[in-house]
Amino acid sequence: EELKYGTRFPESRAGQADGSVVTGQGVKALQAAFDQQVKVAQAILGPGDSVLVPNPSYPVHPYGFVIAGADVRHVRLTDGVDFFAELESAILNNWPKPKVLVLNFPGNPTTHCVELEFFERVVAIAKAHGIWVVQDLAYADIVFDGYTAPSILQVPGAMDVAVEFFTLSKSYNMPGWRIGFCVGNETLIGALARIKSYLDYGSFTPIQVAAIAALEGDQQCVSDITEMYKRRRDVLCDGLNAMGWEVTPPKATMFVWAKIPPQFAAMGSLEFAKLLIDRAKVAVSPGIGFGQYGDDHVRFALIENEHRTRQALRGLKKLFAESS
Structure with a gap:
């Protein structure tokens, strides 16, 4: 009986929408936000349709729409490039x-x-051209140095063209619980709800209850998680800069996006990542895995504590010394 309901408890909708600009029909509880982005692609696109995705980007963003049969058009998002001109x-x-x-x-x-x-410019462009906007706000709370991540739904009129995904995995350290939600345009939310009814069931009731408790409870845990990532970020970025690998500390997320140092630039990100594994015993994600415009970068994930991060830095420092 419980599995008949996509959102078993009405209060979970109120908790997600925070009682502000979003009504109940504009919110959909999800079994995680990651794979549900594939479902929204299946709900609104098909073969012959096209979608715009920034490049570099997280793989689910373009490939979710590829799975739906759509054609992906990449919009370059790199330093020194006018994103809106490209768009x-x-x-x-x-x-x-x-x-x-x-x-x-x-x-x-x-x-x-x-x-x-x-986002104000994005909404204006979307309305002018009749385009839907799907925004992934997974790292809304993992922010540093006074930065606050805006929601596209703060823009007046955004509900006419946009939906936004959120997951509890990052902010509340709940990966594996598979719980999140999508908020925004009721037409898109309705399409997502329809295709979900064919492909999966509602989230397990205790997980929905836990999500409500997380959203409505003491938010000190979110601050603690953010501070943990900030400490790791500072150790990694300070260490890389000290050895001559110039990086800019990120204002958000649990990653550091590092341009490949000049002495290794000709290798490309895949071969450079292999070198770091082999010689420094450090694993990074090659930028090419996120799109052609990411090949001059690698991505560090802030998943290890400060002690392990310093250990990794020693391996990198040794490699740099041997390669100088």
Whole structure:
């Protein structure tokens, strides 16, 4: 009986929407946000449709739509490039006209952060061209140095064109519980709910109860998790900069997006990542895995404590000394 309901408890919707701009029909509880982005792609796109995705990007963002049969058009998102000029060009120069723009800010892997004005421009462009916006806000709370990650739904009128995904995995350290939600445009939420009814069931009731408790309870745990990642970030970035590998400490996420040092740049990210494994015993993600425009970077994940991070730094320092 319990599994008949996608959202068993009405209060879970109120907790997600925080009683503000989103009504109950504009919120959908999910069995995690990761794979549900594939379902929203299946709900609104099909073969012959096209979608705009920043490059580099987390693989589920383009490939979720590939699974749905859509064609992906990449929008370059790198330093020194005007993203909005690239976006407008992609909209005007592609046929058929793109139906969806996928965003992820704060971003994985690039750690790219935006202000509310960015989303204001996105919403205006989406309305002008009749494009849906799917924004992944997975790292909403993992922010540092006074930065606050905006929600696209803070923009007046965003509900007309946008939905936003959130997961409890990062903010509340609940990976594996598989619980999150999607908030925003009721038409898109309805389409997602419909296809979910064919492909999966509601989340296990105790997990929904736990999610409500997390969202409505003492938020000190979120601050503690964020501070943990900040300490790891500081140790890693300080250590890399001290050895001559120049990196900018990210303002958000649990990653460091590091440009490959000049002496190794010709290798490309995949071979450089292999070198770090072999010679320094340090695992990084090669930037090419996130798109062609990421090949000059690697991604560090802040998943180890400070002691283990310093151990990794010693291995990197030794490699740099041997290669100088």
